[in-house]
Amino acid sequence: MKLNIVGYYFREAVQSIWRNSWLSMASIGVVAVSLFILGSSLLLVLNVNSMVGALESRVEINVFIKDKTTPAQIKEMEEGLRSMPDISEVRFISKTQALEEMKEKFGDKKEILSGLEEKNPLPDTFRIKTASIEMVQPLAQQIEGLPQVDQVRYGQNVVEKLVAFGRWVRLAGLVAMILFAIAAVFLIATTTRLSVYARRREIGIMKYLGATNWFVRGPFLLEGMLLGFLGSVLAVMVIYFGYFSLVGTIKVSLLFMLTVTDPGLILPVLEGLVALGLIIGAAGSTISMRKFLMV
């Protein structure tokens, strides 16, 4: 019996979509565009986050200490740094260690550095890792103010730009998506309103025959949700195939990598898009029916 009604809804909904095929296609298209924008920016944010995460473990703050600082002062300073809550790791590199490291880097040409042992120009250094990448900049500023500190260095540009980029993508994607989603809701409302109008006679008769409001609404609600669903499926397919072919081509470039290829991370995004498509569709048809279906 319930199955019967569902069958009826489907027949009516598909018929209406067919009858207004142009407007239906426009609705599907706009839903697809809005969800495509949302989906791609989500994936981008996902990738930026994973890159930030990867860098997080690598970005260090180098704190160069003034030349005349005594070992006791250094010791005291280290204690102070360790007690800061946002700092996860503190390493002390003495002048000598720093020189050794540099020699290693130079490899065969380390002779260039010979003779520097007597008058080592490198400073004592603290290498600090932070708990999160957002803390790098404020911590660096704070540490720069300490009396024994000569200079503070960190991967300023990369970190700042990446964080800012992630934030920007999130915002722009959200704004664009909201605008398109509103457009999609209203286009679906227009489409379903047309089919409500085309069937106003039938609706009147249904009410005379004792149809519940939900029975009358059913086909229109389903029509809207079907449009939303088709749009979201379109967006999901474009994103899915587009994304993985991009992953393939971009892998060679080291500058920007799409590192997130785990289906366990991507699938929830795509499922979310389909759910959102259904919600957009339902919202659109609900708007179109609101005044029409009062008895």
Added chain:
Amino acid sequence: MIHLYNVTKIYPNGVKALSDVTLSIRKGEFVFLVGPSGAGKTTLVRLIFREELPTRGQVIFNGKNVGRMRMVEVPYLRRRIGMVFQDFRLLPQKTVFENVAFALEVAGSGRRDIRKRVPVILNMVGLAGKAGMYPAQLSGGEQQRVCVARAIVNNPVLIIADEPTGNLDPETSWELMKLLMDINRRGTTVIMATHAWDIVNAMKKRVLALTGGRLIRDEEQGAYCYEA
């Protein structure tokens, strides 16, 4: 079964369509509702059907105050009342069978139920051979019988026919009356609003006469009016 107590209906535009109408209709009755055009017949019917709400007074159907009914109850009230209209109100893109089946679908009946019940009803109204035809292919009388079939397919306790013969010639009108009598004889209450004085006079049924929104006569085995 139906009671109206001091019912007044004033439309939003200020027209007073019914004023202070009190009446009762028992189960199984056949009642004519007569009066000139604009007398308030359709309005009275709409109040029973909960298409309009009374401005004052109460409309009781089967012990329930129709005017106080919650929106979700209205469909179930309507499934117990079969409506027959002057203009038939059939769906042109559906066949005779589908038009009648629609009433069952709307009420949530299953497919098997529909396949069993619709032919029985079509047979009853004499349209067994026309199940696959479309309304436009039928005569007015046949279309009206489809409308009656659709009205009774859900086994309603009450049939309301609002000027059902208004678009029919005299002969088909009489066939329709026989059909309505038949339905009434099986125990269904029938209320018929009409101008057709010849039919009313010949049937010798209860007559409620409205004029200008007032109930001016209520008599068993009445006539349309004395002068006629």
